[in-house]
Amino acid sequence: MNQKEHFRKFVYQTAFDSRTSRLNQLKAVHRWKDYLVADAYEDVALEYFAMRNSTGVFDLCPMTKHKISGPDALDYLNRLLTRDVSKLKPARVSYCVWCDDDGQVIDDGTVFHMREGEYMLCSQERQLDWLSISALGFDVTIEEVTHDIAALAVQGPTSCAILRDMGLANIEKLKPFGITWFDFEGSELMVSRTGFTGDLGYEVWIEPAKAEALWDALFAAGRIRGIRAIGTHALEMTRIEAGFIQAGVDFLPADSAVRHGRTRSPFELGLSWLVDFKKPNFTGRQALLAEKERGSRFNLVKLDIEGNKPAKDAYIYNGKNKVVGTVTSAMWSPTAKANIALASLHAPWGKPGDDLYAEIYYQRELKWNRVKARATVVEGVFFDPERRKVTPARDY
């Protein structure tokens, strides 16, 4: 197709489309950047339990990916990201956020230190504009490679076994946040022990031409280990259980904020551990230092809410019936058997032991009800299986 005629196709199919569309019974999809991705293939609950019990495979192709290289790559990333990238060794991955000059989070993502001096930054939102602005004064090459790399998240207790059975020798020795490479039909297959589910899991990366073959090999190896394609709805459940935040849901990306004061700093998202003030300069440092002295405006907290009515979109009140914040993500956790939520509360609210209530609206057979349920601030994540960290990973 003539490049100019791209308008004839509003959305792209991912490199796995021939496989995923066959499995997608519900044809329920939504747009993620250039692509269509499945909400669910057959049943959300089955897909969720696949990730907690066997293995779920999520098509990650639409994830925005940038390759960053050049003599100043490390210095550049250290100025861009709030954490110290010089501590990130080759073949390691790290979770990260980046801020604007006001110390407000633009996006979160993962930075891969592939080979020495070669990095890949993955994020939900597009970042080329900000990455280019950040490159002023650096000798660095930034390549947007979203469409050049096909990726899958292979997540769940049997995921290691499946990859091993697929022929990825010694995959069990890969530590969390580690990267390793294999040959796959003459192409380089990159495997990282990363994911969005808070469980044992991997992400696999390959050139799009080999995507279908990879899928087939994976599903052939996984047949006897309960492998299943999963959609975003199920993934969403696992990430809330894992306590991960999502751009556009739990915080507003600073580069999208039209209204003043709607964005959040890393401190306000519970990510102070990602901010390394020992670095002499990174974008947002001065504002964050000032915030540290002055105090933050918000706290993002995990809540365990009384009862079993999911607190989606709920207001949070204090004991004096004053609104102190809102829920950003909420669900009934089938694994923890708990009514869990992430909520953004005005400071100083959000300390363990605070007297808080969620105002929940729910509907039963078209009848709406309202409850005010006690909400308890939880430290630590809702579901944190040991297998997430154990190396060598076993066949769970």
Added chain:
Amino acid sequence: MTSNNVIIVGGGHNGLVCAAYLAGAGHKVTVLEAASQVGGAAVTREFAPGFRVSACAHLLFMLNPEIYRDLGLEQQGFELAANDLETVSLSSTGGHLFLSGSEARGGDLGPEDVARLKKFNARMLKFAGVLRKVYTGRPPRLTSQWSELKTLGKLGLAIRGMGRDDMREFLRIAGINIYDILQEQFDSEMLKGAMAWDAVLGGHLGPRSNNSMLNYLHRLTGEVNGKRGALASVKGGMGGVTQALAKAAAAAGAQIRTSAVVSRILVENGVVTGVELENGEKLSASRVVSSADPRTTFIDLVGLRHLEAGVALQVRNIRSRGSVAKLHLALDALPKFTGLDPQALGGRILISPSMVELEQAFDFSKYGEMSESPMMEITLPTVHDPELAPGGKHVLSALVQYAPYELKQGWENGRAELLQRTMAVLERYAPGVGASVLHSEILSPADIEREFRIAGGHWHHGEFALDQFMMTRPFYGSAQYATPLPGLYLCGAGSHPGGGVMGCAGRNAAAEIIARGGAA
């Protein structure tokens, strides 16, 4: 490292003023000037054996009187060669127009315009007076803090204090272009052409560009010997100003080093710690004050990587496309301008016969082309100050517009052509001038950039416009002289209140540093 150890990068007039005030307040100050003499762009240079000339600006009209007095410049040898210079605006037909403050005669001037000019000039001086009130202080930040709002309140009161009619008129015209205003006010094309010159000199704008009115008022904030809007010629050229300033700074205790080229402003752990010279020498200081333009300061000396990304973007976005070239001629004899009494050669001579021609000259520069028929401001400094040239010989100094920094053909190719076009214009008004030229030199914005280390060759270190004015000059976050980089300050024309040999930026920066006490 002592806490009051200050290095000033650049010994231009603002750097020297800043040094003098800081040293006077007990700071240990070192001024580092790259050239072999102080002065920056306010210097006198020998461009041909025995011929000396002010290298950039050639007239004095904005030097702040408080600085003059505080630093005792008179005692330091500062002397005017001539004051109250008359402006002659040349007509190709010989009916020249003479202009001095609110007095005008000749040209195509009718009696109504003469009367209108008096009224207009008085009003403009009043409006410029409003700007003067905020020029001697630090620009406010736009926060709801009282200390910041105070300055804005002061500006508001100054505007209100003019009375309702003047306030309305000020708010009407301050943001627009001089073309429309002069069209409303005057009939004489020559008068309008001459007045419009003052509104566009040094900038990348034409008379029809909004911001030209602001530039016009800016110029009128100046005074010489208590006379607002007057023009003066400095004895020994503009270097006379900076030589006196250097003496004043030295007298106050500042150390001045020339031929000391700063190659880097040193940043350690996010804090400025000193500078490194081209010869590798490192000097430490708790504060570095740069009188270089902001782009040079941040891009070349600091390095954008030491700034946060948003600040780096702001630096990149500073508009500083120089548009003025400088012509220097060593002459065998005084030029003979057709129809001009030689008496008038001591004044300022303009070739800007109408706003339309001035605007058309500007149009070329928008596309990276030099004006087909450049406009210019000419002085013959040797008329009042014969020592600038060997006996009986003369110097012609002219500001030539428009010569865009980003010339499509490049300045290496364009310089000779600009000289040729400029000489052709001169020859039209002063037939035979070419024959008396002993030596000529034309400095393009690219030359000015290289020679005076001003990015873009922009005399004002950045376009003077509402988007780069007061709290957005050079950009917000650095408008209060302190920069986002702890320990680094700006004190040049790129900062409030902007260009012109005024000294206010240097003085305001010093005041800010003094007010901050020990804190970097």
Added chain:
Amino acid sequence: MKHDAIVIGAGHNGLANAAFLAKAGMKVLVLEKNPWIGGAAVSRELHEGWIYSNCSYVCSLLRPEIYRNLNLAKHGLQVIPYGGGVTFLRNGDIMGNYIDHDVKRREIARHSKRDADAYHRFSRDVTRQCRFIRDFLLRTPPDPTSFRPRDIYELLYTMKKFLNLGERTMYETIRFYSMSVGDYLDEYFESDMVKAHFSGSGIIGTALGVYSPGTAYVLLHHYMGDIDGSAGAWGFARGGMGSVSKALAGALQEHGGEIRTDAGVDRIIVNNGRVSGVALENGDEIHADIVVSNLDPKRTFLKLFDEKDLDPRMVERARNFKIRGSSGKLNIALDGAPDFPALGENNPLRVGDMHFVDSMERLERAFDDWKNGMWSRDPYVDCLIPTLTDPTMAPPGKHFMSCFVQYVPPKVKGKDWTDEDRDAFGKVVIDQIGRYSPNFKDLILHVEVRTPRELEAEVGLTEGNIFQGELTMDQLMFNRPFPGYAQYRGPMKGMYMCGSGTHPGGGVMAAPGANAAREILADMKRTNVVPETELDD
């Protein structure tokens, strides 16, 4: 019969003003010199079977609050969105502004990958400015020289809104209002084509070039339509722009207002320092204590008043009012839909606006021509085929094309326009479009070329300025139309202004008419019926 108020001119603002006055219970008479109503918001059958929106051609700024309050839907107004826009490039390519955000992004990315992502930042920043200014459209500007409580209240309101932007955006706002659209776009985009595409909306109706400081904010006129959010805020009035006027007239008549056409006003009668009515061109006098002029300020004060009735300073202000026309218009009846091969088959952009200038330099040079008293030899044309969207304006399969042209001077080299000038100008535009559409010229059945001369003669817009006065800082907000007269009141009791020459200016917005009505009702001590801005948090 004595009327409570006379409105001179049945343009959309005059009608909106009258409708609100009538709604508040006043007896209102609208006088229109033409045999039709609408001013510059008209649908006219100038070629048999074809309805032309022969002046204004899109409906983007009409305040939804007014639309709703006057029940314009009931009176037949429907606004139909249209799709995107395209700039044709000389190299045969296009730069398309597709409606779908991802398709648009990929299209920009064809020209610059970086610019595609920068568009996100650009639209965020322009949206911030839209949101800021929107709250002031249905408010009367304060007089900064006044100490009256309402002026001080309004000033404080403005300050509060400004402070709410946050420090960084406050500085950006100052910059936005003072920069040129060219410099502003430089801060976002690297591709000249991309910049040329987006800067067009910074010069529409404006006697300034893309590099003239003060053009960045003109972008708002384009983006404001989007910010109002709800679908249909931005598009064609079904049946042509006359539908807007017709609906406003319907609202007026519903409330008992009266419209008289073919009733040109000769002058406003002043008695004992206050207005007492108007004298028509036919000699009739009609009396009313309130006279509202929908005419531009120059016409109002220099033509409708006897100079002796005005303070000489008022006359001077009116004389100095800047109202240079800079736009022209071609209205074309087409035998079929023209092909634009560069678009390719069935490109959704063919129903959008089309432009033919692909570089900033070409845009700026178009302005240089205007400065030199000529129409642009290579003009910026905003070309639309409303009939691809609206089935009511031409016979099936036939089309109406509206070409708005920038720049066209009010006089040609200082002389009045001649028919030859007009035709030569028309040819430039047709040739430019013809370069991108091989069958275009053959499809032409009828062309109406409108230069500032025609706009002035027919619509009554002095010098053909479509905004009833230039939108530069000296004529905006509390300076519009004149400092001290920005609150819709004229220089004497009973006299008001309600045209685009008053705040918030031009565009088929109806806000000036509504704001003037609010002031009149306040002076009459009547209950206000004019809606306030629907605020968003």
